[in-house]
Amino acid sequence: MARFIFQRTLTMLLMLFLLSLVVFLVLELPPGDFAERYVHDLRQSGAQVTAEQVQLYRHMLGLDRPWYLRYLNWMSGILTRFDFGWSLTYRMPVTQVIGDRLVFTVLLSVVTIALSYIIAIPLGIFSAMRQYSIGDYTFTVLGYLGMATPAFLFALILLYISVIYFNTSAGGIFSVEFQNQPWSWAKLVDFLKHMWMPVVVLGTSGAASTIRTMRATMLDEKNQLYVTVARAKGVPERKLIWKYPVRAALNPVVSTIGWELATIVSGSPITATVLSLPDIGPMFLKALLNQDIYLSGTILLIYSALTIIGTFLSDILLAVLDPRIRLTGGTQ
Amino acid sequence: MQLNPDELIRISNLKVTFPLDEGTVRALDGVNLSIKRGKVLGVVGESGCGKSITARSILRIIPDPGKIDEGEIWLRTTVGSSDGSERMVDLARIDPNSEMMRQIRWGEVAMVFQEPMTSFSAYHTLGDQISEALLTHRHVSKREARQRTIEMLERVGIPNASTRVNQYPHEFSGGMRQRAMIAMALICNPSLLIADEPTTSLDVTIQAQMLELMQNLRQDFGSSIMFITHNLGVIAQIADEVSIMYLGKVVEHGRVGDIFNDPKHPYTIDLLNAIPKIAGQRKDRLVAIEGNIPSPFERVPGCPFHPRCSRMIEGLCETQAPPEIEFGNGHFAVCHLYPKII
Numbered sequence: 115m116a117r118f119i120f121q122r123t124l125t126m127l128l129m130l131f132l133l134s135l136v137v138f139l140v141l142e143l144p145p146g147d148f149a150e151r152y153v154h155d156l157r158q159s160g161a162q163v164t165a166e167q168v169q170l171y172r173h174m175l176g177l178d179r180p181w182y183l184r185y186l187n188w189m190s191g192i193l194t195r196f197d198f199g200w201s202l203t204y205r206m207p208v209t210q211v212i213g214d215r216l217v218f219t220v221l222l223s224v225v226t227i228a229l230s231y232i233i234a235i236p237l238g239i240f241s242a243m244r245q246y247s248i249g250d251y252t253f254t255v256l257g258y259l260g261m262a263t264p265a266f267l268f269a270l271i272l273l274y275i276s277v278i279y280f281n282t283s284a285g286g287i288f289s290v291e292f293q294n295q296p297w298s299w300a301k302l303v304d305f306l307k308h309m310w311m312p313v314v315v316l317g318t319s320g321a322a323s324t325i326r327t328m329r330a331t332m333l334d335e336k337n338q339l340y341v342t343v344a345r346a347k348g349v350p351e352r353k354l355i356w357k358y359p360v361r362a363a364l365n366p367v368v369s370t371i372g373w374e375l376a377t378i379v380s381g382s383p384i385t386a387t388v389l390s391l392p393d394i395g396p397m398f399l400k401a402l403l404n405q406d407i408y409l410s411g412t413i414l415l416i417y418s419a420l421t422i423i424g425t426f427l428s429d430i431l432l433a434v435l436d437p438r439i440r441l442t443g444g445t446q
Numbered sequence: 447m448q449l450n451p452d453e454l455i456r457i458s459n460l461k462v463t464f465p466l467d468e469g470t471v472r473a474l475d476g477v478n479l480s481i482k483r484g485k486v487l488g489v490v491g492e493s494g495c496g497k498s499i500t501a502r503s504i505l506r507i508i509p510d511p512g513k514i515d516e517g518e519i520w521l522r523t524t525v526g527s528s529d530g531s532e533r534m535v536d537l538a539r540i541d542p543n544s545e546m547m548r549q550i551r552w553g554e555v556a557m558v559f560q561e562p563m564t565s566f567s568a569y570h571t572l573g574d575q576i577s578e579a580l581l582t583h584r585h586v587s588k589r590e591a592r593q594r595t596i597e598m599l600e601r602v603g604i605p606n607a608s609t610r611v612n613q614y615p616h617e618f619s620g621g622m623r624q625r626a627m628i629a630m631a632l633i634c635n636p637s638l639l640i641a642d643e644p645t646t647s648l649d650v651t652i653q654a655q656m657l658e659l660m661q662n663l664r665q666d667f668g669s670s671i672m673f674i675t676h677n678l679g680v681i682a683q684i685a686d687e688v689s690i691m692y693l694g695k696v697v698e699h700g701r702v703g704d705i706f707n708d709p710k711h712p713y714t715i716d717l718l719n720a721i722p723k724i725a726g727q728r729k730d731r732l733v734a735i736e737g738n739i740p741s742p743f744e745r746v747p748g749c750p751f752h753p754r755c756s757r758m759i760e761g762l763c764e765t766q767a768p769p770e771i772e773f774g775n776g777h778f779a780v781c782h783l784y785p786k787i788i
């Protein structure tokens with residue numbers, strides 16, 4: 115087991131390294147750089163800029179050094195000081211620019227995933243154990259609706275309902291009166307009032323498909339011979355359901371947690387725009403347009419790293435849960 | 447209904463059907479059989495004749511949508527009595543989800559299934575699954591249960607039992623898993639052990655070892671055994687009595703000597719002729735019986751065996767159900783060939 119985790123960790127680190135390299139190179143690819151863009155904008159507004167000044171400016175920003183030196187510099191900053199570089203447009207460290215938004219995005223994703231699993235897994239089990247009951251049909255229909263509705267549309271519908279029927283403005287994360295206020299009980303309540311909507315919007319489709327997967331695997335597992343053997347052994351029904359088929363059915367579900375993380379993180383920008391959340395998405399687009407490479411690089415790096423880390427977590431969880439993978443060192 | 451003093455279980459006129467969309471499958475069509483205390487009953491018949499469903503009926507674990515329509519399964523049991531005295535219950539009639547049934551399962555009747563590869567959960571150690579049986583039915587601590595599990599594993603011939611007990615099913619070969627299954631089945635010392643083709647899925651040399659093991663255990667544990675097989679050859683080694691099944695019915699029953707030396711039913715005779723005579727050539731499948739088993743949806747009028755019978759009597763066998771003829775010593779056959787006067 116220890117060896118397996120060690121191997122997987124090495125693989126993950128290697129992937130992260132390659133990823134950072136690719137991210138950096140991709141951002142280097144387009145012709146021109148930030149200095150050029152900046153000067154271009156200055157010229158547009160009528161300022162006189164000489165070639166030497168451009169060169170000087172470039173030197174000041176360190177943009178005249180070869181790409182690998184800049185890459186190394188960037189990486190060592192990240193690894194040693196958690197410094198993701200300097201945002202050229204915002205004129206402050208990247209961590210400061212995106213810090214809050216990043217924390218918010220990750221928090222939103224984690225809460226969404228946790229809630230959707232906590233709700234979906236028992237529902238899936240329930241549906242399978244009471245196959246073809248009214249409850250099963252209800253969850254099936256809701257599940258298909260949940261999977262088929264695009265998140266942004268769902269967001270718009272919820273916004274509409276909350277504004278028209280409940281007379282609350284549900285966009286953003288705080289009501290106007292709490293913006294820029296210190297944290298208080300009332301502010302927390304207000305925060306939760308706003309948070310349910312993005313959680314529901316982002317979590318529904320994942321929860322719906324988790325219900326489907328859980329139900330299907332449970333139906334499959336509960337008719338397996340080993341379950342009959344446990345029943346023949348006189349193990350009480352409730353206990354045997356939780357011990358055997360549920361245990362087996364959890365595997366495919368758990369194995370997708372990592373990917374779920376990636377989908378939610380990358381799926382949030384559209385929802386975030388609709389619900390006017392302080393998400394990273396819109397900022398990413400702007401950074402790309404301005405060739406603010408440390409900012410866009412950092413965002414891209416974090417998005418992709420979350421995917422890799424998510425997959426890593428899935429692998430480890432799967433190994434912890436499945437003795438066959440644990441002992442053979444994993445299937446590639 | 448009263449069981450004879452030497453009887454542990456008696457099944458009479460058991461009918462089980464599977465109502466499917468395509469029609470109703472008559473899996474069991476009036477099974478009669480009885481197992482004496484401490485004795486081994488061999489149940490023999492071709493694939494699909496209802497051997498497993500008979501066994502599963504006793505434990506009330508027939509797969510959906512199968513159900514018992516008719517018949518009785520009387521078992522002598524001490525479950526539910528405070529002073530350990532025996533009484534008789536009709537397993538066909540009690541609620542399969544009742545506490546009584548739950549205690550009978552494995553506490554009194556245990557079963558070794560045909561497929562050792564899928565009988566255990568891949569996610570739990572063998573030790574966990576075996577000691578679970580003991581913990582469910584006997585008042586023992588986890589430590590004792592584990593200790594007993596290790597002893598049982600050694601008893602059935604699994605080397606390094608104290609390490610193996612912590613291993614998962616995929617770390618065992620099919621033969622070893624079946625041994626573990628037998629250990630699990632015997633750990634609560636059941637009064638009836640059902641072995642449903644325990645060796646069919648194993649290769650020939652391992653089959654022989656398993657049979658030897660079963661014979662040794664039989665002497666030590668004194669459980670009655672219902673030994674199911676489609677191979678009459680193995681029955682001679684292990685059984686005291688034999689019931690021959692065909693299409694959901696028992697067509698002949700008798701002591702093993704009577705069945706082998708003086709078979710009465712044409713089907714039994716065909717089965718005996720189908721045993722390869724040369725040692726080591728034992729095949730897994732019954733060969734050389736002419737004709738096919740009719741579709742399970744069909745209802746064959748008269749004697750169910752008549753379409754394949756070499757001694758069929760025209761005008762009788764295909765129209766009238768054959769009578770049960772007794773030949774003495776509990777040997778009987780269900781056949782038109784023998785006039786009732788005997």
Ligand SMILES: Nc1ncnc2c1ncn2[C@@H]1O[C@H](COP(=O)(O)OP(=O)(O)O)[C@@H](O)[C@H]1O
Nearest residue numbers: 464471473493494495496497498499500509742
């Ligand atoms: N799950 C099931 N669904 C429908 N029919 C079944 C099922 N299990 C068994 N049967 C039917 O019951 C009959 C007896 O099966 P079984 O007892 O398994 O035979 P065997 O003697 O090979 O053990 C067969 O005709 C089979 O078609």
Ligand SMILES: [Mg+2]
Nearest residue numbers: 497498560643
């Ligand atoms: Mg069978």
